[in-house]
Each structure stands twice: as structure tokens, then as C-alpha cells.
Amino acid sequence: MSIxxxxxxxxxxxxxxxxxxxxxxxxxxxxxxxxxxxxxxxESYANVALSGHxxxxxxxxxxxxxxxxxLLSIVEITPDMLLAILIAxxxxxxxxxxxxxxxxxxxxxxxxxxxxxxxxxVYFISPLTPGNVHAxxxxxxxxxxxxxxxxxxxxxxxxxxxxxxxxDYTLVPPTELCIAFGNTDMPGDERSAQTLWGYLQHFMxxxxxxxxxxxxxxxxLSRRDAATQPYREWYTGVCTMCDGANAxxxxxxxxxxxxxxxxxxxxxxxxxxxxxxxxxxxxxPHEIDIICGFDTASPVSFG
Numbered sequence: 001m002s003i004x005x006x007x008x009x010x011x012x013x014x015x016x017x018x019x020x021x022x023x024x025x026x027x028x029x030x031x032x033x034x035x036x037x038x039x040x041x042x043e044s045y046a047n048v049a050l051s052g053h054x055x056x057x058x059x060x061x062x063x064x065x066x067x068x069x070x071l072l073s074i075v076e077i078t079p080d081m082l083l084a085i086l087i088a089x090x091x092x093x094x095x096x097x098x099x100x101x102x103x104x105x106x107x108x109x110x111x112x113x114x115x116x117x118x119x120x121x122v123y124f125i126s127p128l129t130p131g132n133v134h135a136x137x138x139x140x141x142x143x144x145x146x147x148x149x150x151x152x153x154x155x156x157x158x159x160x161x162x163x164x165x166x167x168d169y170t171l172v173p174p175t176e177l178c179i180a181f182g183n184t185d186m187p188g189d190e191r192s193a194q195t196l197w198g199y200l201q202h203f204m205x206x207x208x209x210x211x212x213x214x215x216x217x218x219x220x221l222s223r224r225d226a227a228t229q230p231y232r233e234w235y236t237g238v239c240t241m242c243d244g245a246n247a248x249x250x251x252x253x254x255x256x257x258x259x260x261x262x263x264x265x266x267x268x269x270x271x272x273x274x275x276x277x278x279x280x281x282x283x284x285p286h287e288i289d290i291i292c293g294f295d296t297a298s299p300v301s302f303g
Contacts, residue, residue, distance in 0.1 A: 002173060003167055003173065003174045003175070003176055004175040005176050006165065006176045006177070011146075011163075011165075013146075013147030014144040014145060014146045014163055015144060016142070017193065017194055017197050028199075028211075028212045028213075028214065028215055029182060029192070029196040030182070030192075031043045031181050031196060032199070033217055034214075034216065034294070035203070035208060035211075035214055037208055037293070038116060038118050038293040039114050039117070039292035039293055039294065040114070040115050040200070040203050041112050041113070041114050041292070042112065042113045042115070042181050042182070042196075043110065043112060043113075043181060044110060044111045044112060044113050044124070044179070044181045045146075045161045046110050048159070050103065050104075050105040050110055050127065051105075051272050051276070053100050053105040054100060054271065054272040055268035055272040056100070057097060057100055057272075058268045059096070059264065060092045060093040060095070062263060062267065064089040064092055065089075066263075068085050104127060104128065105276070105279070108279065108281070109276050109280060109281050110281050111130075111282040112125075112284075113179055113181050114288070114292050115203070116291060116292055117204045118291075119291060120137065120138045120139055121135045121136065122135070122136045122166070122179065123135055123284065123292070124179050125283075125284065127282060133284065133288060134168045134170075134177060134179075135168065136164070136168055136177065136179070137167075140166055140167065141164050141165065141166045142164075143162065143165075143197050144163040144165065145160050145162065145163070145194065146162070146163040146178075146180055146193065147159075148180070161181055161182045162180070162181055162192075163193075164179045165177070165178050165179075166179075182196040223278075226274070227271075227274040227277075229273065230265070230266040230269035230270045231262075231266050231270060234261060234262055234265070237258070238258055
């Protein structure tokens with residue numbers, strides 16, 4: 001039976017990563033969520049994309065306000081012009097809300113990927129089809145540093161997540177799939193994907209031996225704490241800048257930058273955290289939890 005290939009545009013700009021084992025893994029990649037001697041669980045790139053759709057709701061409200069204030073400050077407003085502004089202002093938020101619904105961000109917040117060194121399988125549930133578990137053979141995977149162009153709340157950007165490409169033979173016809181994860185914090189270069197690829201190879205070959213100490217993700221916060229955390233992080237960054245030796249010298253440059261980050265980074269992240277707080281992630285079937293050692297009723301051996 002012939003295999004249904006990936007669309008060629010999905011691999012545009014990506015580069016093949018070589019299979020050599022990295023000699024030293026010095027830090028835990030940002031995508032790792034939890035790990036034991038059997039399996040490592042990682043955040044998929046879908047989490048970043050779905051988070052962006054929610055954050056754009058906040059930006060879509062902010063942009064008309066900024067445009068209206070700017071227009072009022074430079075042009076003498078007539079009643080007809082004011083009426084036009086009031087009519088046009090809801091258009092951008094409405095489009096952002098429709099995009100939020102169409103992309104399914106109101107139903108699923110994201111998904112996780114599990115790499116099992118015993119079964120030699122990669123398990124994945126797509127947010128688009130939360131009822132289907134895809135299983136891909138680790139030994140037949142091809143790794144690439146992906147290239148995804150996207151429009152973020154602070155302008156055009158690109159990311160280089162790790163692409164694992166393999167065939168799911170349980171589908172009819174067998175279908176080539178691309179699982180993307182890593183590079184979840186900020187846009188970056190190929191090193192993010194290469195580091196994560198080396199981490200996974202080391203785990204599959206040697207287990208958790210000689211890997212960096214695992215840093216568990218922060219426990220889920222209340223809706224209020226989650227929504228205010230981006231502002232606390234922003235404030236901490238401002239305080240750190242003000243404590244610098246050349247703070248006054250750099251102030252004319254840094255103040256506009258920090259105001260921009262407040263409006264187009266902290267504020268969208270806060271809106272996303274508030275809106276998505278109760279939206280669930282996809283969950284694996286109980287049998288996959290047992291196979292991967294993440295079932296609370298099953299003993300899990302670390303180290």
C-alpha cells in the first residue's frame with residue numbers, strides 16, 4: 001500500500017539534523033514536561049500556536065484603541081469621522097474572535113508528545129483529532145529543524161521547532177506525519193531543535209543517566225495568579241534594568257522598549273492565561289499512561 005506523503009510546503013526552510021549523539025547535554029530543553037526511566041513527555045508546538053490565537057484577542061482590542069488615540073491626536077475629528085471610528089473599531093476584535101473559534105483554541109489548549117524508550121514509539125494526539133492516538137516508530141524517524149513563519153503579537157517572527165517525521169501505519173492509507181515541538185519560549189535558531197534532538201537521542205540510548213536534573217514545570221496557578229504573572233515578570237525585568245550601572249544612560253532606549261513589551265507581550269499573555277485557564281489539554285488513554293509509566297497506580301522507577 002502506498003504511503004501518503006507530507007505536503008511539501010510543510011518542510012520548506014527546514015534542515016535535516018544528523019543522528020550523531022551529542023556528547024554533553026548541559027541543560028534541559030524548554031519543551032520537556034516530565035520524564036521517568038521509561039518515557040519523556042514534551043509540549044507540542046501546537047501549544048504555542050493555540051496560545052497565540054488566544055493572545056491575539058487581547059491585541060485585537062488594543063490596536064483599535066491605539067489607532068483611535070493616535071488619530072485623535074493628529075487630526076481634527078468631525079462627527080462623521082468619529083462615527084466611522086466607532087463602527088470600524090469592532091472589526092479587528094471580531095476577526096480575532098472568529099480566528100480563535102475556527103482554530104479550535106476554545107476547545108483544546110494543546111497537546112503533549114511522549115517518547116517511549118521501551119516500546120521505541122513516539123505517541124502523539126493532534127489537537128485537531130483529540131480522539132486519535134498516533135504511534136510512530138522511533139527507529140524510522142527523520143529529524144529536521146523546522147522553519148515556521150508566524151505573526152505574533154509583536155510582529156512577524158519565525159520559530160525553529162524540532163520536526164520528527166515518520167509514518168503512522170495504523171491510518172488508511174499509511175500517512176507520513178510531522179510532529180513539531182520545542183522552541184516554545186521565543187523565536188530562535190536551529191540550535192534549539194538540535195539541543196532537543198540530542199537530548200532525546202541520549203534518553204533513548206542511555207535513559208535518564210547523565211541528563212541534567214529535571215526541573216518540573218510550575219504547578220497550575222489560579223486564574224487570577226496566572227493572569228497577573230506576565231505583569232509580575234515584566235515588572236521584575238524593569239527592576240533588573242533599573243538596577244544596572246548604566247540604567248540612566250540606556251533609559252531613553254529601554255523605556256519605549258519596555259512599554260512596547262508591556263502592551264504587546266505581557267498584556268496578550270495575561271489575556272491568554274485568563275481566557276484559557278479552564279480549557280483542557282488533550283489526554284492520553286489510560287493504557288498509554290500505563291505503558292509510559294505516568295499512571296499514578298503504577299510504580300514509576302526514576303534514575
